[in-house]
Amino acid sequence: MSQPVMVASTLQAPTVPDSRWIYLDNVRQKKGPFTDEESFDASGEAVSAMEKMKLLVIGAGGLGCEILKDLALSGFKDIHVIDMDTIDVSNLNRQFLFRQSDVGKSKAEVAARFVEKRVKGVSITPHNCKIQDKDDEFYMQFNIVICGLDSIEARRWINSTLVDLVDNENPESLKPLIDGGTEGFKGQSRVIFPTMTSCIECQLDMHAPRAAVPLCTLATIPRQPEHCIEWAHIMAWEQEKPFPKLDNDDPEHITWLYKKALARAQEFNISGVTYSLTQGVVKNIIPAIASTNAIIAASCCNEAFKIATSTNPSLGFEENYMMYSGNDSIYTYTFKHEKKDDCPVCGNIARNMEIDPNFTLEEFIESLAARPEAQLKKPSIRSEQKTIYMQSPESLELKTRPNLVKKMGELVEDGEEIGVSDPSLGSVNFKYRLRFSKPFKSH
Template structure:
């Protein structure tokens, strides 16, 4: 069992930047460390590092949640897993490995093999801090807005420490609901998904990515009509890889690998183990400071770049007044008068700072379009072909929701331009 004397010395020696050194208590701080309850979301590359770090830093009550199972492609960087673990729950295997390796009878780790959306609010209320090592933007938006809801509606403030990596780059940040900017505020910083023209991937592929997109967008639907591709299913990913590889051979294109196929279909950049370790260490450092109060916490965003050199930049990310989660102002969007509701929905889905995949729209006391339930979708789908100028008034506010996100985005629409499609008028 590991000796915690090194951790006790960290707590005893109060940091020189501690703002409340006159009332700081080392015994209380150490007690808080051992009695606090911490949630780790994600048991992948970041999550494995985070769980290991927390377990060796004096935390005794840790929960970890992850819906994924272990895949062969995980083993190069998710070091808590072995070949024999393929197909098993990441959260459960990671928990078992840490408990057996550390051997501390006072350490309690509770795994949850579930989606974060399946846990109720009582579950999240029970934690002093939550640390996220997710690679899903949608899941990070969900936990961010859920914690903001608890803060605004119940005055329960649970800090969220969020980490993310892309290749040799990464970031860590501390989100204090209602006090700092939130994850939603920074959506426009995220890399937009790369898209390729359908005509290119169908007729004149030049890159290995073109062949993978051909297999994903065209051939999959042809071979498996009506079946949604599951990027977490190893058999389906293998089919996609082999199909793209065959396509590439026909056009003399090299470079189609299984890891590239997985990266394209899941829209991810291959992870670097060392980057994960650095960002996980930064995140756990912030959790330690939040719980012990030994030093000021990060304010509030740290960026790390390790591709050209070793460089970090820390700054306070400002809150956005029109943020759908922590802001109080509506977002303004210019809409062409000739747009149909369908074209408007396409526009908001493509905006980096909105990123809603299945939006429903209401205006005033009427439904413009409801994506669910089926009865309301059937009743409102006729509006999709109608012009926006006939559905709303200039300057009217629209509320946009998505069944996958617990947020309501307020948008003020400004109608502008011609009444008819300029391209149609020019052709006529």
């Protein structure tokens, strides 16, 4: 008996929808009770447009790892991540994309490859550098920017950069900024539409600057490991100058400070000085724990999904700020943070500042660091008439240094407007109208 001949079928099997995204399509393609009918599109084209969106995640630490994973599982296919740090063993307890074998490698690169391996079809492009290393053209390519940062300075820089990108003639120049932040069992997420809503600089007074420790405490009676680190940072570094300029992101510099602080702590029988703590104090890193990171990352990615799909109203124009607290139980509160007309980034008027005209310029500069709406570290100052003091370049610093001992009343007029800038904050330029609080004594 002859054997049956097997003939290959010319018919193709029907395309089976990827079951991974069924739950997403229920949201993306069906109207809900809060869906905006004017902007919502349930067609396959809208889903395809969302998948083609290009998102930027800034930070690949505890919060950034969670954000990358959540975005990939939310249907976004083209994601970039930027982080200049390498993986430290202390990261492994909460930055779950990393393993022991990854210590010393780039956070951005390892995180990108891990998520790509686990979520098929997503493309994540890593950038192992500072956000300041990228130009405007780089940021213009993204549809949404999401921050998972532990630094106020970095937030302020990207905020001012995105505000500067806005061109009223080009709607695509407006890049929604979603910012997440955590500290212990507390966290926040917020949505910013640059120039249209309250920006990070408008909200800066919600981030109180770290209280300064008196120099006498650092020099004579340190009581905490942080005091020893600050002593190494402020005093020992200035005395010994082991490198021409301190770079908070250089492991060799942090190691020098750590060893100095550790020796100081041993001298006063103080325990607790570690490399990680040294890095945290010097860079003013905000502490975080894994569960809070997961909750805040979920909130940030939920906002990105809502902006991309219009399935639900996002934080932004009305209630734009969500606060979370998990200290005693789970509590959230959402409110509207108002845009400020005198914001140095997105506002258009100068802030009034009352000063003692008998203060020296040096005293005035020191007072700027303590102001919650400014928090400047190396400010340069110009008046309407002249340059008063420039921190850099060195030639201008030398030229304007004699002004430091002069009284403010000698340098500016009552009611005069000044501009204050700081190199770490990009294009931010604070405008203050100075009002004398008392008569100026010229002699």
